[in-house]
Amino acid sequence: MDNIVADVDWGIVARIVHVLAVVVWIGGVWFVTAVILPAMRKKPPEQWLAEFNAVERRFAPQARIAILLVLLSGLYMLYQYDLWDRFSDARYWWMHLMVVVWILFAALLFVLEPLIVHRVIDRRASSSPEATLTLMLRFHRVMLALALLAILAAVGGAHGLF
Numbered sequence: 001m002d003n004i005v006a007d008v009d010w011g012i013v014a015r016i017v018h019v020l021a022v023v024v025w026i027g028g029v030w031f032v033t034a035v036i037l038p039a040m041r042k043k044p045p046e047q048w049l050a051e052f053n054a055v056e057r058r059f060a061p062q063a064r065i066a067i068l069l070v071l072l073s074g075l076y077m078l079y080q081y082d083l084w085d086r087f088s089d090a091r092y093w094w095m096h097l098m099v100v101v102w103i104l105f106a107a108l109l110f111v112l113e114p115l116i117v118h119r120v121i122d123r124r125a126s127s128s129p130e131a132t133l134t135l136m137l138r139f140h141r142v143m144l145a146l147a148l149l150a151i152l153a154a155v156g157g158a159h160g161l162f
């Protein structure tokens with residue numbers, strides 16, 4: 001039993017956790033951006049706001065867990081493979097991109113969303129619902145594009161494409 005545990009390459013386990021957590025988290029962002037929000041366009045404001053809040057209230061805690069797992073597994077890989085000095089080398093721009101995308105989403109999910117985003121959306125949605133929905137859709141598209149770019153760059157970088 002001791003040997004089995006000692007023989008496990010925990011760096012690979014961390015990589016599996018990292019990728020699975022990214023799939024859950026960014027897959028959810030894709031679904032909200034490409035499916036939920038566009039579908040809301042056809043509904044009256046009171047209805048779409050209530051439905052969007054209900055979807056969001058379910059997804060946010062799951063996304064928070066996933067984003068924490070991405071951090072822990074990423075830090076573990078940095079430690080296990082001793083990759084810290086990559087952050088002082090511009091050739092590893094894709095490592096910087098991963099961290100920047102992580103910080104943006106973490107700030108949004110852990111700070112901005114609980115503190116101000118809901119209040120602002122609720123207030124704006126009652127005065128100008130269509131403009132609010134368009135803004136939310138635009139914002140989600142930008143965040144999704146950044147996340148997809150980070151995935152593309154990280155897989156390419158980790159497997160020697162650049």
Ligand code: HEM
Pocket residue numbers: 015018019022026070071073074075077078083098099101102147148150151154155157158159
């Ligand atoms: C603080 C945040 C993060 C840290 C510390 C981190 C760290 C790492 C490390 C050390 C690797 C392995 C690199 C290598 O094998 O050369 C990696 C791979 C990867 N990361 Fe991150 N990461 C973070 C955030 C993210 C984010 C936000 C995403 C996606 C949106 C992401 C997606 C990936 C992917 C797809 C891989 C490649 C896995 C593979 O193909 O083997 N990471 N990350």
